[in-house]
Amino acid sequence: MMTTRMQRLNPDGWPALALDIGGTWCRAAVVGEDGTLLARAKSRTFPERSGPEIVEDCRSLIAKVAAEVGIGITDVGVSVTGPVNPQSGVIYSPPNAQGGLAGLPLRTELSRRLDGAQVLVVKDTNAAALAEQQFGVARGVRDFVYLTISTGIGGAAVIQDRLILGVDGCAGEIGHVSVDPNGPVCGCGRRGCLESIASGPALARRYSAARGAGAIDNASASASASGNLEGVDVSRAANEGDAVALEILDSARAAIASAAVDIANLYNPALIVIGGSVARANPEWLTSAGDAVDRLALSPTRETTQVVASGLDDDAGLLGAALILQSGAAQTAHGTRIGGEN
Numbered sequence: 425m426m427t428t429r430m431q432r433l434n435p436d437g438w439p440a441l442a443l444d445i446g447g448t449w450c451r452a453a454v455v456g457e458d459g460t461l462l463a464r465a466k467s468r469t470f471p472e473r474s475g476p477e478i479v480e481d482c483r484s485l486i487a488k489v490a491a492e493v494g495i496g497i498t499d500v501g502v503s504v505t506g507p508v509n510p511q512s513g514v515i516y517s518p519p520n521a522q523g524g525l526a527g528l529p530l531r532t533e534l535s536r537r538l539d540g541a542q543v544l545v546v547k548d549t550n551a552a553a554l555a556e557q558q559f560g561v562a563r564g565v566r567d568f569v570y571l572t573i574s575t576g577i578g579g580a581a582v583i584q585d586r587l588i589l590g591v592d593g594c595a596g597e598i599g600h601v602s603v604d605p606n607g608p609v610c611g612c613g614r615r616g617c618l619e620s621i622a623s624g625p626a627l628a629r630r631y632s633a634a635r636g637a638g639a640i641d642n643a644s645a646s647a648s649a650s651g652n653l654e655g656v657d658v659s660r661a662a663n664e665g666d667a668v669a670l671e672i673l674d675s676a677r678a679a680i681a682s683a684a685v686d687i688a689n690l691y692n693p694a695l696i697v698i699g700g701s702v703a704r705a706n707p708e709w710l711t712s713a714g715d716a717v718d719r720l721a722l723s724p725t726r727e728t729t730q731v732v733a734s735g736l737d738d739d740a741g742l743l744g745a746a747l748i749l750q751s752g753a754a755q756t757a758h759g760t761r762i763g764g765e766n
């Protein structure tokens with residue numbers, strides 16, 4: 425079917441144009457109502473890219489996928505790494521993607537570059553939680569907490585069917601719960617945050633510090649092309665029986681398990697959904713978190729709360745970004761639309 429510009433295939437808002445700006449990749453997609461990605465494109469997100477360059481990357485990716493499916497660019501939902509003002513769409517200062525993203529008025533700038541298209545912006549963890557509730561393992565669940573363990577550690581809580589935003593839209597920063605007051609210094613300045621112990625970069629940093637100059641050799645030839653050790657290399661070294669890697673992973677596993685018990689006690693959720701590349705690389709962390717909740721959370725939460733793996737993984741941000749464009753799909757307790765002014 426041929427369509428003219430600014431015309432939608434479906435007046436209900438589907439298919440939807442979605443962007444996911446992460447620390448490594450910027451992805452765009454056309455998302456169908458059932459969560460199918462009808463077209464997708466991506467480019468590297470370089471931390472040294474300026475704000476205008478990032479906006480141009482976004483514009484170009486959106487134009488590409490919209491043209492592929494043959495829809496006009498009237499509305500774009502954007503999921504972005506780190507904290508963002510959900511009303512103004514101004515990025516605060518994401519810990520994993522500084523550079524041009526920090527302080528970027530993404531909503532207004534992207535809208536301007538897209539000839540006035542409506543742009544709504546949501547924090548990636550909030551987008552992922554919405555996606556899990558609509559398309560993933562939390563389908564139909566009214567009380568759950570989403571936790572991602574990746575380059576950073578973040579979370580989002582949906583309680584009584586409402587996404588918890590907080591005054592500034594910054595609620596859910598589970599990665600900056602301190603689980604060890606004497607632990608490593610976190611990027612936020614505090615000691616012992618979950619993110620400083622169990623994120624991918626934290627695993628690599630702790631392994632390098634313990635191993636010294638031989639760290640990369642010990643992790644075999646698995647270090648990334650840039651020569652920098654990554655979290656996945658520590659997992660690989662552990663699989664080869666490296667005692668230092670095993671110890672670091674075990675302490676991270678224990679920290680995640682302890683945090684899962686805290687989350688269960690705080691929110692009494694039906695589910696704790698855990699996603700992210702580091703969680704995928706260490707499936708025993710999930711089992712351990714589930715066991716810890718079963719044993720250590722208060723009753724009856726310990727009988728209620730289940731720990732489950734995300735079913736969406738890398739597409740969760742895109743799917744959630746598409747959902748914030750749908751009327752009624754993303755209302756807060758105060759009736760404020762996520763990503764919009766009203």
Ligand SMILES: [Zn+2]
Pocket residue numbers: 599600601610611612613614617619620
């Ligand atoms: Zn922190």
